[in-house]
Amino acid sequence: GLYQIAKGLWDACKKASYSFPFTDIKKWLDRQAMYQIFRPSPKHIPYASYSKITKPNTVHQCDLIEIPYDED
Template identity: 50%
Template sequence: MGERQAERPVIYIDPQKARDLDRDLTLQEIYYRSEGYYQTAEKMLDVCKKAGYKFTLSMIKKWLNCQALYQIYKPWPKFIQYASFNSIQTLNKAHQSDTIPMPHDKVGNRIYKYRGVIKD
């Protein structure tokens, strides 16, 4: 009998990975059930608290960003930062460049399809 116990394989389970798996399964069960639709992480956090789970908002946001369904129907950002060139006072401090298509620009035997534009 002692030889038989020595032959049994030992499986080591990482406790952090086990907790992560339990959390993922719990959030998956809450998010994909048919009773409710949780569009934001805050709504999902409220439901998790009512169910007795102690997840943080950052944990739920991280999990939601990995879900394909959430990425498709993710709410629009309230503010998007764009580059501003209003504070430039001197010439040649910043430049913008782009190419624009030109469908019918022919000079001699050459046909030009794009034009390079640089804005100072």
């Protein structure tokens, strides 16, 4: 069957008398293409907190690459 979450697959494996560790099932499920497409959305998405910054220039990052001028 199709299992939306790793716990459902783990419970089905236990019913079928397999003794896979939960971490192995989660790792295997994360590598499956169909699970990656239809994976449940995360319940919490961490965002950066900018209210606690005391030194503004310490949090800036950038990548500098040399871009040559276009020659027409």
